[in-house]
Amino acid sequence: MSLEELFERFTLQSRIFKDRDKLLPDYVPGDLPHRSNQVLQLAKILAPALAGSRPSNVFIYGLTGTGKTAVTKYVLRKLSERAQDKVIFSYVNCRQNDTSYRVLAELTRDLGTRIPFTGLATSEVYKRFVNALDRRGRIMVVVLDEIDHLVKKSGDDVLYFLTRINEQLTSSRLSLIGITNDLKFTEFLDARVKSSLGEEELVFPPYTARELEDILRQRAAETFVEGALTAEVIPMCAAIAAKQNGDARLALDLLLKAADIAERDEAEKVTSEHVRQAQREIEKNVTVDVIKSMPLHVKMVLIAIYLLEKEGARNLTTGVIYNKYLEITKMLGMDPVTQRRISDIINELDMSGIVNARVVSLGRYGRTKVIRLSTNVKSIEEGLQEDLFMLGVTEMVTR
DNA sequence: AATCCACAGGAAGTGCTGGGCG
């Protein structure tokens, strides 16, 4: 296909999409089905900001894709339309900003003060934040999304600071909204932070398959040309996502991917076959991307596990993997890292879901981790493609 | 009941990059 033809196709009216953007993850719809309760509750808690008094801090729990972020952004948007510039709203995702420094820097930037991404002492950023905020003389509502990432990585120092900041302010007030999908994470918090942050709590239950269908239908009406979906598409996406803890994000993602595939294949309509294909692709893409972006030694450890499993080894332990890893690095003439580091790398692989590692005690034979691959081998091979190739070439050279 | 394996995983530090600030 020539470039001309390609561009031509994109310029042509789509047979399927009316407005593809409406299915993108960061789109917040004008109406949130099955969440009116939470919207109302959150609005009630935050409404005092309009009258110039500080709203209570809020803690929001719920699994991935239960609408926490959407509801929060929705309420914030409505509120800021109403409040004009009487209230400052700031949203920080703590997955991307997972250190005290970065969170503070984001917040300070939202107050209109320039902060370099590195170079300053964290305590300096604290000072600048307090100054900048107090100068504004406003209520500030701070949303810390995926707050568990921040706490797990950097502790609760920032939270302690933010929950007590009002004592240092004279003309401004700050309230905090913490969002997490890890229900047990409050265990890591200082008792004072915990009680302060939990002044109000909101729980988001998982969506049922029926509810997911409603959500998809509403979105589909905005996104697709009439009749572009066959009848089974929406129930199918809903059913798959319902099994994954009622994850609405996954449901929407599936629908989008399925429609993209249908469009790419120049199909008349989106069918259940497209959904099945989408499901496979989503699963694969996540792993492949994760693997490709891994640091060198993490990849080497994964290769070691992969090769061992391929050789038929079972019940892999840290020590066995480390030896295989040493073999590989030696063959490639690389400097190996220590076993201590490998232990952490295995945990990282476990966290990203590529590998399954659990600590077991083998009695006399020590205490270790038993590791196995928890992703299908094809995705791993695809993710490691270039590195395995390199390995193969070296193998031939060394013979 | 005591032992002891094969690590787990915490704490502190190093060397490096990419930046402040005065």
Next chain:
DNA sequence: CGCCCAGCACTTCCTGTGGATT
């Protein structure tokens, strides 16, 4: 310019431990 900072990948040194075996 010299000295400071954060963040990362990693090292060094370390104490802790579940349970089969002695």
